[in-house]
Amino acid sequence: MDAEGLLLSLELASGSGQGLGPDRRASLLTSLMLVKRDYRYDRVLFWGRILGLVSDYYIAQGVSEDQLAPRKTLYSLNCMEWSLLPPATEEMVAQTAVVKGRFMGDPSHEYEHTELQKVNEGEKVFEEEVVIQIKEETRLVSVIDQIDKTVAIIPRGALFKTPFGPTHVNRTFEGLSLSEAKKLSSYFHFREPVDLKNKTLLEKADLDPSLDFMDSLEHDIPKGSWSIQMERGNALVVLRSLLWPGLTFYHAPRTKNYGYIYVGTGEKNIDLPFML
Amino acid sequence: MGDPPPYPEPPSQEPGTRRSSQVSEPSLDQIQYPAGVPEEEMPQIQASVPGWSQWGGLPQQESMPMFPPEAARVGDMEYPSMNLGFPPEFQTLPYLDESRIQGADQTNLILQQLQRDQGNLLQRLESVYQDPRSNLLDQFYQRDPQQLYEGSQPGPYIRDDPALQFTPSELGLPPYGAEVPEPEPRQLAVQNAKAYLLQTSAGCPLSLYEHLVNLLTKILNQRPEDPLSILESLNRTTQWEWFHPKLDTLRDDPEMQPTYEMAEKQKALFVRGGGGAEGEQEMEEEVADTAVPNVMEAAFYFQQAGVGLSSDESFRVFLALKQLVEQQPIHTCRFWGKVLGLSRNYLVAEVEFREGEEEGEEEEVEEMLEGGEAMEAHAEEEGEEDEEKVADVVPKPTWKPPPVIPKEESRSGTNKYLYFVCSEPGRPWTRLPHVTPAQIVQARKIRKFLTGHLDAPVISYPPFPGNEANYLRAQIARISAATQISPLGFYQFGEEEGDEEEEGGAGRDSYEENPDFEGIPVLELVDSMANWVHHTQHILPQGRCTWVNPLQKTEEEEELGEEEEKADEGLEEVEQEVGPPLLTPLSEDAEIMHMSAWTARVSCTLCPQYSVAIVRSNLWPGAYTYATGKKFENIYIGWGHKYSPENFNPALPAPIQQEYPSGPEIMEMSDPTVEEEQALKAAQEQALAAAEEEEEDEEEDEDEDQDD
Numbered sequence: 009m010d011a012e013g014l015l016l017s018l019e020l021a022s023g024s025g026q027g028l029g030p031d032r033r034a035s036l037l038t039s040l041m042l043v044k045r046d047y048r049y050d051r052v053l054f055w056g057r058i059l060g061l062v063s064d065y066y067i068a069q070g071v072s073e074d075q076l077a078p079r080k081t082l083y084s085l086n087c088m089e090w091s092l093l094p095p096a097t098e099e100m101v102a103q104t105a106v107v108k109g110r111f112m113g114d115p116s117h118e119y120e121h122t123e124l125q126k127v128n129e130g131e132k133v134f135e136e137e138v139v140i141q142i143k144e145e146t147r148l149v150s151v152i153d154q155i156d157k158t159v160a161i162i163p164r165g166a167l168f169k170t171p172f173g174p175t176h177v178n179r180t181f182e183g184l185s186l187s188e189a190k191k192l193s194s195y196f197h198f199r200e201p202v203d204l205k206n207k208t209l210l211e212k213a214d215l216d217p218s219l220d221f222m223d224s225l226e227h228d229i230p231k232g233s234w235s236i237q238m239e240r241g242n243a244l245v246v247l248r249s250l251l252w253p254g255l256t257f258y259h260a261p262r263t264k265n266y267g268y269i270y271v272g273t274g275e276k277n278i279d280l281p282f283m284l
Numbered sequence: 285m286g287d288p289p290p291y292p293e294p295p296s297q298e299p300g301t302r303r304s305s306q307v308s309e310p311s312l313d314q315i316q317y318p319a320g321v322p323e324e325e326m327p328q329i330q331a332s333v334p335g336w337s338q339w340g341g342l343p344q345q346e347s348m349p350m351f352p353p354e355a356a357r358v359g360d361m362e363y364p365s366m367n368l369g370f371p372p373e374f375q376t377l378p379y380l381d382e383s384r385i386q387g388a389d390q391t392n393l394i395l396q397q398l399q400r401d402q403g404n405l406l407q408r409l410e411s412v413y414q415d416p417r418s419n420l421l422d423q424f425y426q427r428d429p430q431q432l433y434e435g436s437q438p439g440p441y442i443r444d445d446p447a448l449q450f451t452p453s454e455l456g457l458p459p460y461g462a463e464v465p466e467p468e469p470r471q472l473a474v475q476n477a478k479a480y481l482l483q484t485s486a487g488c489p490l491s492l493y494e495h496l497v498n499l500l501t502k503i504l505n506q507r508p509e510d511p512l513s514i515l516e517s518l519n520r521t522t523q524w525e526w527f528h529p530k531l532d533t534l535r536d537d538p539e540m541q542p543t544y545e546m547a548e549k550q551k552a553l554f555v556r557g558g559g560g561a562e563g564e565q566e567m568e569e570e571v572a573d574t575a576v577p578n579v580m581e582a583a584f585y586f587q588q589a590g591v592g593l594s595s596d597e598s599f600r601v602f603l604a605l606k607q608l609v610e611q612q613p614i615h616t617c618r619f620w621g622k623v624l625g626l627s628r629n630y631l632v633a634e635v636e637f638r639e640g641e642e643e644g645e646e647e648e649v650e651e652m653l654e655g656g657e658a659m660e661a662h663a664e665e666e667g668e669e670d671e672e673k674v675a676d677v678v679p680k681p682t683w684k685p686p687p688v689i690p691k692e693e694s695r696s697g698t699n700k701y702l703y704f705v706c707s708e709p710g711r712p713w714t715r716l717p718h719v720t721p722a723q724i725v726q727a728r729k730i731r732k733f734l735t736g737h738l739d740a741p742v743i744s745y746p747p748f749p750g751n752e753a754n755y756l757r758a759q760i761a762r763i764s765a766a767t768q769i770s771p772l773g774f775y776q777f778g779e780e781e782g783d784e785e786e787e788g789g790a791g792r793d794s795y796e797e798n799p800d801f802e803g804i805p806v807l808e809l810v811d812s813m814a815n816w817v818h819h820t821q822h823i824l825p826q827g828r829c830t831w832v833n834p835l836q837k838t839e840e841e842e843e844l845g846e847e848e849e850k851a852d853e854g855l856e857e858v859e860q861e862v863g864p865p866l867l868t869p870l871s872e873d874a875e876i877m878h879m880s881a882w883t884a885r886v887s888c889t890l891c892p893q894y895s896v897a898i899v900r901s902n903l904w905p906g907a908y909t910y911a912t913g914k915k916f917e918n919i920y921i922g923w924g925h926k927y928s929p930e931n932f933n934p935a936l937p938a939p940i941q942q943e944y945p946s947g948p949e950i951m952e953m954s955d956p957t958v959e960e961e962q963a964l965k966a967a968q969e970q971a972l973a974a975a976e977e978e979e980e981d982e983e984e985d986e987d988e989d990q991d992d
Contacts, residue, residue: 022594023629025622025906025921029590031888057590061883061902086889109877109929110902170513179508180517186540218516235626235733241546241708248624250733253923273905279932283733283925 009267011040011052011068017258017267023239023246024256026271028057032066035087040068043082043090051177055081056255056270058148060113067152067270074174075167076200076222081152083115093145096153103140104147111274117144151274159249160198161225161257163266164188168218175221181264189245189261190236196222203227232284250284253277490526498522549710553603575617575635576606582619582917585910588887589898592908592919593622597709604709605633611713612704613638620703620764621906621920623756628707628736632760632920635702636695687834689826691720697821697829698724698761705756707736714738716757721827722749727758731925731932734759746935759924761823767907768820768918769870769899771809774801775819777867795819795866803913809897810884813870816899816909822863831861876903877929903927 009017014037018027028036036054044052049070058065066087069079082090107119118141125138168178188194203223207215225234235248242261249255254272259265277283481493499522503511511518583598592598601619609617612635620632692699698721704713730744734756742748742755750758775795809815821829864872873881881903887895887910896912906922956964 019594022592022597024624025592027587027590027592027594029588029887031588031890032590059900061879110879168514168517176513178514178517180514180521182521232626235624237627237629237736238542239708241550242540242543250626273927279731282932282934283731 009054009269011036011044011054013265013267014040014054016265017054017269020244020258020260020265021246021256021267021269023244023258024248024254024271026057026254032087036066039084039088039090043068043070047080047092049080050075053079053267054269055152056272058111058151058270058274059272060111062113064113065111065115065148073176075177076175079156081149083148085113085115093149093152096149100146101150101154104142104150107142107147108275111148112144115143115145115148118142119144119147148274154276155252155255155270155274157197157199159252159255159270160268161195161247162198162222162268163259164194164196164224165219166266167222169221170218178219183262183264183266184245184259186242186261189259190238192225192228192234192236195225195247195257196220197225198222230281230284233280250280251277490523495523495526498526546708546710550600553600553607553710574606575609575614576602577618579605579619581915582910582919585887585896585912585915585917586898586908586919588896589885589908589910591898592921600709601631604631604706604713608633608635608704608713615639619919620760621922623734623759623920623924624922625734625736630705630707630734630736630756631709633704633713634764635704636700637702689721689828689832689834691718692828692830694718698765698823698827700820701764703757703760705738714753716753716760719754719757719761720749723754723758724761724823724827725825727755727762729935734924745937756924762926763904763907763920763924765818765820765823765829767901767904767909767920768818769816769909770819770916771801771804771911772815772817772869773798773804774914774916775817775867801914804911806886806895806897806912807892809899809911810886813873813880813882813884816870816882816911817867818864818870819867821866822868824861824863826861829863833860870899873903876927 009021015033018033021027040052040054043049047070050073051071053069053071055067055069058067063085066084068082068084068090070082071077071079078095080095081093083093084090106121106123121140121142122137123140124135126133126135163181163184165181165184166178167175169175184194199222201221201223204221228234230251233249233251235250237246237248238244239246245259245261247257249257252270252272255268255270257266257268259267478493481496482491484491499519502522503518508514508518579598579602580595583592583595586592587595593601605617605619608614614635615638616636618634620634623630623632694702699718703716705716706713726746726748729746730742730748732742732744732748732755734752738751738753738756740752742750742752748755774797776798778794778796804815823829824831826832826834870882875881879902881901883900883902885898885900886892887898889895896910899909899911901907903926904920904922905927906924907918907920909916909918
């Protein structure tokens with residue numbers, strides 16, 4: 009959610025039950041402004057909160073002029089001092105895929121993972137148990153990256169692409185209409201499109217290249233991994249992800265308010281196919 | 285838009301190219317006056333078309349640049365000067381160029397004509413023009429608008445032109461009229477073009493002319509930054525707005541219908557019951573004793589931890605609970621929490637009915653169920669009798685379903701409280717049925733999302749005995765049993781009630797508030813989990829809180845000695861299940877993977893003296909408890925599932941049952957193979973052959989004997 013309208017956004021997203029306490033809100037309002045100034049971001053988004061056992065991580069993201077460019081992620085333990093996280097790489101994601109369980113809340117905590125590795129010694133090949141240390145910071149980075157890639161969404165029309173390439177915030181975005189708001193196809197993943205080129209020509213003919221340049225939620229696997237609800241009697245549409253429980257996207261139809269926040273344990277719900 | 289090409293040869297030499305796609309180019313570079321515009325031509329035009337012509341001097345960053353493409357697209361212009369025919373509506377700024385070159389004096393006449401024609405449009409734009417909006421062009425507003433309307437001033441937006449700060453006379457330019465062009469063909473061309481633009485097609489009542497007017501009006505009203513980049517969306521929006529006029533006082537917006545209905549329902553919540561005369565009396569009554577919980581207070585404390593619904597939502601929940609209390613005979617009521625579902629959510633209220641107010645509905649439902657079962661049993665018996673009459677007795681199945689464990693009585697164990705749910709405050713509350721042990725046992729084995737509709741079936745394996753209402757109730761029971769906690773000492777056991785031995789070691793199942801409770805400091809509450817206790821009974825593996833021997837009722841089954849599903853139960857003996865007693869501290873809770881089952885925090889580290897202690901369950905994510913001083917409260921907001929670090933493993937299907945017991949009369953034998961059959965046949969033939977030979981030998985012997 010945009011740091012500009014933080015308070016209103018938190019109110020709208022409170023239907024999921026998790027939010028921020030007043031002291032955190034006050035700290036965020038101040039610190040995010042400073043972050044924006046110091047790092048010269050175009051927009052600062054408050055991404056959410058990952059609940060750890062000892063303490064929670066508060067995550068913010070900075071967006072540059074090009075809205076689709078990779079976002080910088082910052083974390084804080086007390087909503088005041090923010091530290092930049094390194095960008096996620098494939099190896100990080102692969103490495104941390106073996107770590108299970110909750111986050112500790114201590115960025116320097118190391119998970120130990122024993123692996124059987126084949127070691128060549130001379131002519132013999134035998135397996136040895138190797139203990140790999142994985143830092144919690146790495147895990148944090150990869151979890152945030154995964155969540156961003158899979159479930160960070162924006163409504164259709166909120167961003168538009170210019171012929172020069174950069175993506176801008178659409179200032180004439182007046183919100184989705186009620187009928188559009190209930191459809192999954194009106195929401196896009198907030199990331200570089202992956203599936204777009206796989207569309208048939210017929211589908212592509214109907215797309216508006218300035219607005220439909222990202223993947224929509226329609227073809228997400230597994231089907232039904234999004235729960236769309238209207239709250240407050242159609243005055244607010246809330247999408248909750250079932251794949252990463254804790255991610256809430258809200259949008260007030262016919263207004264410009266929208267945003268998403270993740271408040272959860274940072275664990276993927278792998279049992280989703282059983283649960284639907 | 286790329287860099288416009290430098291200003292080429294005068295457009296008069298290429299009148300035909302004006303309508304080509306390159307129209308935008310000359311229009312753009314006409315804006316770049318400072319770049320390389322023939323200065324000498326400018327004064328003429330400025331003289332000829334006072335004010336209007338001075339648009340040529342407009343700097344590039346004006347909001348004007350977007351108009352040229354519009355005007356350019358206006359149509360196939362054979363006469364470039366025709367564009368001048370729309371001064372009041374369009375900032376046909378670029379086409380000044382043509383006017384400049386081809387005789388600006390003509391344009392003036394045309395302009396005057398059109399201006400007279402377009403009185404209404406001018407009025408409309410006048411209103412726009414009078415709108416004192418501040419923007420980048422503030423500097424140009426110094427000029428009094430009225431001045432620009434003197435005489436035959438055609439364009440209302442002249443004020444935006446920096447050169448317009450000076451009247452033509454100030455510039456010392458020769459007055460317009462030095463050149464005398466031919467007005468007639470020009471005029472005609474303009475009118476033709478305009479007529480073309482005004483035409484509407486059968487499918488669309490909106491003409492391009494009107495649309496462009498609307499578009500430009502809108503842009504000039506709103507004065508967005510960088511309008512060129514949002515031109516397409518503006519275009520689309522304008523068109524859409526024409527066909528969807530917002531003001532319709534007679535008809536309601538169909539899309540907003542459900543919203544209004546919901547708002548009406550919620551409005552009913554806010555209305556206080558009773559008439560005005562009884563108002564005071566009721567107020568006193570209400571203040572005195574009410575079962576409605578103080579939801580706002582709990583919401584406030586939970587909010588300190590960042591948990592819970594927003595304050596207006598909490599208030600609506602409070603009103604909804606108040607409505608529930610008025611409708612049902614309720615003794616105590618508590619807001620249990622919110623369970624999220626796929627299409628709707630559930631707000632759950634935990635209530636206790638007044639003494640003696642039994643749930644009539646519940647009994648009716650039970651009777652119906654029992655009646656149904658009796659019918660089924662009867663039908664089975666008849667079926668069996670029919671089968672016996674058949675000559676061949678079909679072996680009766682020896683499988684008997686495991687004994688049904690009786691559910692607990694109301695107000696005890698898992699059914700201690702009644703639960704009401706509703707999906708949104710304002711909607712009617714629905715009561716959930718009591719939970720049976722079988723449902724709890726099955727609920728432990730499955731993991732399903734709730735859809736939000738109480739009558740939805742729960743399709744799972746092992747099959748859940750009931751629909752979503754039962755599943756929800758079972759989950760509520762599990763969550764309550766596991767996560768309802770209170771500070772140590774808040775509750776205490778009542779006076780001794782009988783011997784513990786008599787109760788079978790099941791422990792006490794009732795508690796009462798401790799009047800001497802003095803509260804535990806927040807820091808201590810956070811430090812040690814031993815300061816918290818469970819005040820709901822633990823649910824045994826059987827599915828109940830108090831253990832019941834399932835075999836006691838069914839003596840017939842004991843005789844048969846059939847197996848039961850639970851591994852640790854023998855054929856005739858069932859071990860008693862024991863769980864932790866009531867009021868067990870949390871420190872005794874089992875760990876999940878080296879992680880304690882609870883996380884405790886102070887709500888605000890910056891001001892510990894005023895914080896509350898917040899405890900979060902790691903086993904059931906979404907269960908929170910706060911405590912401060914003598915107050916505490918539990919709440920659950922979540923999906924309703926337990927946390928498990930391991931992946932969910934669905935139960936395997938049951939092993940294939942034995943069709944029948946092997947006995948002497950029913951024994952399968954395998955058919956003899958071909959070789960065996962052949963061997964047998966060969967042996968038989970051999971035997972036969974041997975027997976024949978013997979007979980022949982005997983006959984021969986007899987013959988020989990006879991011969992002798």
